[in-house]
Amino acid sequence: MEGPEPAEGEHILNLSRLGLDNLNLEQISDERRKEVQQLLLPDNRLVVLPPAVAAFTQLSLLDISNSTTAYIGEEILGLTRLKTLLAKNNRLDEFSLPKEMGSMKLEVLNLSGNQFEEIPSQLLQIQTLKTLSMGGNRLKSIPAEIENMISLEFLYLGGNFISHIPPELANLPYLSCLVLCDNRIQSVPPQLAQVHSLRSLSLHNNLLTYLPREILSLVHLQELSLRGNPLVVRFVRDLIYTPPTLLEMAGRTIKSRGIPYSPWELPGNLVRYLDLASKCPNPKCGGVYFDSCVRQIKFVDFCGKYRLPLMHYLCSPECSSPCSSVSSQSESDSEDEAMAAARRMQKVLLG
Template sequence: MENYTSSDSDSDSGNKTLDLSYLMLDTEVINEHLICTNSPENIETMLLHQNRLSIIPFTIVRFVNLTTLDVSNCGLNQLPDFLGDLPITCLVAKNNNLTNDYLLKSFENLPGLRELNLSGNRLTEFPEQVLDLMELKYLYLGGNSISEITKDVWKLQRLQVLSMGGNRLAEVPSTLGRCTSLQALVLCDNILESLPSSIANLKNLKSLFLHKNRLRTLPTEIITLKCLTELSLRDNPLVVRFVSDMTHDPPSLLELAARVVKSNDIAYDGENIPRNLIEYLNSGHRCVNVNCQGIFFDNRVEHVKFVDFCGKYRLPLLQYLCSSKCIGPRDGEEEMVSGAMIRKVLLG
């Protein structure tokens, strides 16, 4: 998911770029090149990827107008704080040996950073420092060992791409729904079992990658994402389970009696029945079948229904019904599509 970029082609880029990539040079040799470079103030882009840099030489601060720095695949162990002395807007440091302890302590000195790529490193936590980057639009953190997304992610109000595939995410914070500028969200190859309903607030979302997770359901609110044109769901239980998955045992006598009380609006209060029964009666759920509107408590039917997604394709969404008799098309509703039809979209 590295095809989203903030870089534009520049006809004069040859005069403004220092390209030392793919030379397998060590730190000392790179340092000599940086010292010997004439007119360092003219360099805006520096490409150092595929070298043997354990650290970034301090002499890089000579390049006072440097806006793009690529130090990918160099074996880096640290991103030094003196990078904050440069006007960098794009920093690519993927596929190195970076850990959370050896990132910049603060990104406050890089207020103009718009793209940050730390994919393929050894991060175990979401780097809180990036929350200082008010202008950040592209954040790539895939291929690490991050177990959670900070709840303060909402502070990145200009963020358009968040790529966190190939981590250890077990959940997504509801606050992510406040990042309303997001256009691409990559959460594939994690251990997610569900998504928050607030995902529906991402009105500008165009691409959502969720393949290779443990998703069994999707929030029904996802069908309101009218801009979404790319959705990947393959290798999730919800895709494998195309047809109804019902678990329905006969309801208990307690539930049957409670259903009668609630369905017939029979009055009850604490003077007539024990408190625990009042709490039980108050815990009832309404069946989603508009032609039923029955009440259920503990006993329910789990049903996967395929919902029309803005006229583009169908999504399997889990709904709870009071009875297996409620399954099937209702007035004005189309039949469920077959597994073969939906598979073409969800497994592609």
């Protein structure tokens, strides 16, 4: 066996780029194994994570990238101090990880460039995880249980086959960077605007034709990448309207005329329904809507250069908004507010 590369420090053991399928970790002294905090094993031929890794009890970082690894056994569960696991560009899939991996205290996990078709359920249980990278896999969806990863700050899922963004992403209180580029996403849920910690949102090379108006409330967003979407290549306008039900018509009348109501006069379900009324954004209209509304594309200037199509809702087809025309020079108060919010963005990568 060829000797290991010189250590970069007493706490680092670098056995990378040896191209070996057996690193003979058992030959390393017990004393040395107990002092190593970073074990670097990339660019080898480790089909299975060597069981001897379990003896490196002080590990905080383990790198097995580019090693054709197809299976990680339960020995990794004994690495109770492990914070960072790098295993990109291997042959791992959802059956390659130990079932109890959710009990680990990982903070950084990089599984990009593997063969995952779904995010393993045990990973969704790691509440200490701050960074999850699974780009370049075969993922078709993001499970709603992603909301359980309450410490997540960086989520990279670019280069997959994802078509839907679950609204549960809005329940991640510390998410600051979300990368969903090079997927098949057709729409962005308005709930995403609730992630006020979001600084960077990468959506380029998807199938987006519009963004929800709520996206402008992301006041801390510094980078929004949209190039390679139909909304950049060509602007599409849409009009969809379903006539209101009798329940909605009654609700609209009560709300628009200011008729008082209370839980002592109406059943609880009707009170809750009335409390869900949305105000029409047209400043010339005092109406409200519940389930029935006109869905239109509203164009908003970004950075004084681009006109970005945002989803816009009106209470009826007759309620024409001054913002509905691309060529209109008059701007309502609501559009002024939207443009002010848009100018907060430091980078809008459309080209």
